[in-house]
Amino acid sequence: MKNLFIKLPFFLVLTLFLACGNKTETNPQESAPVADVEVTEAQFKNASMQLAGLTEAVFPDWVEASGMIDVPPENRAVITPYLGGYVRDNPLLIGDAVKKGQPLITLENPEFVSLQQQFQELGEQLEYLKSEYERQQTLAAENITSKKNFLKAESEYKRSLATYNGLQKQLQLLNISTTQAMQGNYSSLARIYAPINGTIARTFVSKGSYVSPADPLMEIVDIEHIHLELKVFEKDMLKVKKDQAIAFKIPESSPDYYDGTVHLIGNSLDIEGRTVTVHGHIDNERGTPHFAVGMFIEARINTGETEALALPETAVVNLGESYYALQLQEQKDGSYRFDRVEIKPGKTQNGMTEILNAAELPKDAQYLSKGAFELIQE
Structure with a gap:
């Protein structure tokens, strides 16, 4: 019992102290x-x-x-060559305005001359091969010649015609005149033209550099x-x-x-x-x-x-x-x-x-x- 009376006052004092401390922490006037x-x-x-x-x-x-x-996407164009070559002429700068169909870059390559030569040679052969094919067709219809000769003439004519058309398309993609090529006026230059209106946004090549097919040359952006x-x-x-x-x-x-x-x-x-x-x-x-x-x-x-x-x-x-x-x-x-x-x-x-x-x-x-x-x- 004596120990109980001694501890009780201390417990009451501690309780009062904690209560006072908690009261000071919350001040209703603060908010x-x-x-x-x-x-x-x-x-x-x-x-x-x-x-x-x-x-x-x-x-x-x-x-x-x-x-x-x-x-x-249709207002942005990246210019690439169909065939490789050396940059002969590149006069445009970033920010220059261009019109559709305007020359942009000129490439030079001796292979362009070879393409025109093959095209002319095939063009001149086609007249003979066509006439021979038609002659053999007439003879075969009258059973004067063998079917083998007719098929050979037909094969040679159609193969040469396909090669001729392919070369013609390549020259057109290079913007080289097929009419001049048939007359023997060959050119080692190929010009690339603007496919859209716009301004030059970026250039990737300089004069004298060699570019391979599909290498980017420049980018045109139409901000219309x-x-x-x-x-x-x-x-x-x-x-x-x-x-x-x-x-x-x-x-x-x-x-x-x-x-x-x-x-x-x-x-x-x-x-x-x-x-x-x-x-x-x-x-x-x-x-x-x-x-x-x-x-x-x-x-x-x-x-x-x-x-x-x-x-x-x-x-x-x-x-x-x-x-x-x-x-x-x-x-x-x-x-x-x-x-x-x-x-x-x-x-x-x-x-x-x-x-x-x-x-x-x-x-x-x-x-x-x-x-x-x-x-x-x-």
């Missing part, structure tokens, strides 16, 4: 707004201050996307019609529909936004990035700045609208990492008393800012909508 701004009626009027309450406003819903300025190639994440792809509005900007060049429209939505998911490609058209394309193909863009695709409680944009003031508004607490004796309350802003549209924590605020409260920035900053 309450502090009345820290008071304005006289004269100041309120002279500064043209205004009050506003929480009101319903419409805000757009959007999907974030990124991508680049691009052109359709540019478009947006956007990447949308998998989680957002079902929200995107054709004809939805796009707002995009070139973050490295300007903060200004430009308008576009969703035109096509890909149906294949990029497994690595978990994104789908969205093709967008630019509104008022001719009225926009000179965009360059390959420019990085940031975009918002408008997927709908949401109604939310909001305050005028001028009522919400940013202080460091937090946002505040001045809530009217009392108006009497020719003065206005405001409390500074923390605000969690959402989207801003048409001068109104969405208030995400509106449910925590009094519905009928009034806020300083004009002049709040100066008073909070003081």
Whole structure:
């Protein structure tokens, strides 16, 4: 019993100490707004201050996307030779404008002469082979000659005709005149012409270099019609529909936004990035700045609208990492008393800012909508 009486006071003291410690940790006044701004009626009027309450406003819903300025595949051409050769002439520079059918590069190769020579020789032989084939056909029909002779004449004529047509096609691809070749006017030069209108985007060869068949020589891009190639994440792809509005900007060049429209939505998911490609058209394309193909863009695709409680944009003031508004607490004796309350802003549209924590605020409260920035900053 003696030990029990000794320990009991110590236990009571310890309990009281812990209770006091817990009480000091929770201060109900910490979360309450502090009345820290008071304005006289004269100041309120002279500064043209205004009050506003929480009101319903419409805000757009959007999907974030990124991508680049691009052109359709038919507006881009990579120039390659059908046969190899040395670059004899390459006068164009990056940025030069070209028209469809304009000479771009001249190649030189002795093999071009050999092709023309073979073509001429076969062309001259064809007349004889054709007449011999027709003669043997007539004789075979009258049983004057053997079928073997007829088949031989037919085979030689058709084989030579096929070779002649093949050589003619090669010379046409090289843009070498077959008419001049038949007259014995051979050329060791082959010119390559622009297949589309556009500007030179890249060049890969220089004068005197040798290029093999299918080696890229240059790239032409027609920027008459540019478009947006956007990447949308998998989680957002079902929200995107054709004809939805796009707002995009070139973050490295300007903060200004430009308008576009969703035109096509890909149906294949990029497994690595978990994104789908969205093709967008630019509104008022001719009225926009000179965009360059390959420019990085940031975009918002408008997927709908949401109604939310909001305050005028001028009522919400940013202080460091937090946002505040001045809530009217009392108006009497020719003065206005405001409390500074923390605000969690959402989207801003048409001068109104969405208030995400509106449910925590009094519905009928009034806020300083004009002049709040100066008073909070003081």
